[in-house]
Amino acid sequence: MSTKIATQSVPFHVPFLGKEEIRAVTETLxxxxxxxxxxxxxxxxxxxxxxxxxxxxxVSSCTAALHLSLEASCLxxxxxxxxxxxxxxxxxxxxxxxxxxxxxVDVDPVHFNLSLEDVGRKITRKTRAVIPVxxxxxxxxxxxxxxxxxxxxxxxxxxxxxxLPAKYRGKSIGTLSPLxxxxxxxxxxxxxxxxxxxxxxxxxxAERIALMRLHGISRDAWKRYTAEGTxxxxxxxxxxxxxxxxxxxxxxxxxxSKCEQMWRRRVEIAxxxxxxxxxxxxxxxxxxxxxxxxxxxxxxxxxxxxxxxxHRDRVIxxxxxxxxxxxxxxxxxxLHPYYQKMWGYRPGEFPVAEDYFDRCISLPIYPxxxxxxxxxxxxxxxxIADGFRR
Numbered sequence: 001m002s003t004k005i006a007t008q009s010v011p012f013h014v015p016f017l018g019k020e021e022i023r024a025v026t027e028t029l030x031x032x033x034x035x036x037x038x039x040x041x042x043x044x045x046x047x048x049x050x051x052x053x054x055x056x057x058x059v060s061s062c063t064a065a066l067h068l069s070l071e072a073s074c075l076x077x078x079x080x081x082x083x084x085x086x087x088x089x090x091x092x093x094x095x096x097x098x099x100x101x102x103x104x105v106d107v108d109p110v111h112f113n114l115s116l117e118d119v120g121r122k123i124t125r126k127t128r129a130v131i132p133v134x135x136x137x138x139x140x141x142x143x144x145x146x147x148x149x150x151x152x153x154x155x156x157x158x159x160x161x162x163x164l165p166a167k168y169r170g171k172s173i174g175t176l177s178p179l180x181x182x183x184x185x186x187x188x189x190x191x192x193x194x195x196x197x198x199x200x201x202x203x204x205x206a207e208r209i210a211l212m213r214l215h216g217i218s219r220d221a222w223k224r225y226t227a228e229g230t231x232x233x234x235x236x237x238x239x240x241x242x243x244x245x246x247x248x249x250x251x252x253x254x255x256x257s258k259c260e261q262m263w264r265r266r267v268e269i270a271x272x273x274x275x276x277x278x279x280x281x282x283x284x285x286x287x288x289x290x291x292x293x294x295x296x297x298x299x300x301x302x303x304x305x306x307x308x309x310x311h312r313d314r315v316i317x318x319x320x321x322x323x324x325x326x327x328x329x330x331x332x333x334x335l336h337p338y339y340q341k342m343w344g345y346r347p348g349e350f351p352v353a354e355d356y357f358d359r360c361i362s363l364p365i366y367p368x369x370x371x372x373x374x375x376x377x378x379x380x381x382x383x384i385a386d387g388f389r390r
Contacts, residue, residue: 010376012325013187016262016367021254028250036214036243043249044197046256050165051174053199055206058249059213062161062183062196063090064242067097069179069198070129072208073155075100079128083159084114085332085345086353087133091159092333095131101343103127104334106350110287112300113140115352119148129155134163134173136329137189137295138288142168142176157181164189165263167293174199184248189262189297190255192248213242265367266296269374273299273363276378281307282385284359298329301381302359310388312359318388319361322380327362 161183184195216239334345
């Protein structure tokens with residue numbers, strides 16, 4: 001086993017940005033439109049075409065997309081929303097914005113998406129919505145979720161922060177439910193730096209979100225400063241400041257044009273990891289369902305304590321010493337102080353999510369990851385498996 005600390009690092013993530021993105025942003029800045037304007041409108045139209053949906057509404061983040069989706073679904077104080085404990089902070093906090101209760105559920109032991117069995121157990125007369133999270137880019141079992149929601153009168157809002165361009169049974173994520181929220185954060189499969197999108201086929205939901213994302217000002221508020229606009233406007237609701245800017249949209253348009261190319265590279269990386277690590281008993285690799293197209297936002301392995309004498313945390317440190325960047329997705333919500341203090345959650349309530357969290361490591365998987373660096377990650381994992389075997 002090598003103990004030499006690497007002088008060159010393999011970062012956990014590097015955005016895939018080229019001259020085209022720089023040129024698009026520069027041209028947009030030179031145009032004079034530096035807030036929401038025609039480029040944002042073009043990005044929305046292009047995204048809607050790409051997904052295959054009637055409406056795509058650009059917003060400032062996926063958090064904003066989730067918040068607006070819950071608002072459009074008429075969530076109110078005292079309501080309950082079901083969501084997996086294995087997710088990022090945003091999925092739960094947007095529920096709390098309404099003084100509603102985030103009802104956490106455990107995850108399935110294969111793909112680590114929300115457990116349908118636990119969802120079924122936790123539906124009450126106060127339950128108003130369910131937020132399935134396509135963890136790591138692997139689609140949830142949406143047919144079953146939609147059937148369960150329909151039988152209980154629940155709204156479905158998909159958290160697709162990881163899920164571009166994922167598909168479920170041949171259909172793009174973003175077309176299946178009344179509302180779907182996407183993320184364009186720096187580490188996501190396409191990026192606008194910060195940003196998000198809501199997709200829907202429902203005209204009324206789209207109209208409501210378009211209104212509420214910019215102060216509740218009447219339709220096409222951004223056109224006030226164009227030749228076809230007017231200085232006069234009406235505020236019809238107490239809305240939010242959740243609009244995307246044109247420089248961000250310009251970046252997003254170029255990224256969207258590369259989405260399939262970047263996805264194919266992530267697929268190649270995932271397959272290489274699968275082949276190289278499947279022979280080791282030290283790690284479990286992801287499983288992809290036959291009816292799913294995984295977006296491969298994340299590639300998560302699980303450390304096998306039966307094979308290694310060191311804990312996941314030590315494996316991460318050993319990788320760091322070899323110059324390999326990693327991350328952990330995620331610390332389950334119920335283990336955070338806020339959820340314990342505010343909602344009374346305790347360790348031990350969600351055994352599948354807790355076991356997953358105790359063993360998971362997210363490896364580098366991004367389009368600019370070179371084959372050389374990819375094999376450095378694999379070599380390091382083999383080295384650790386050999387050196388710390390039980």
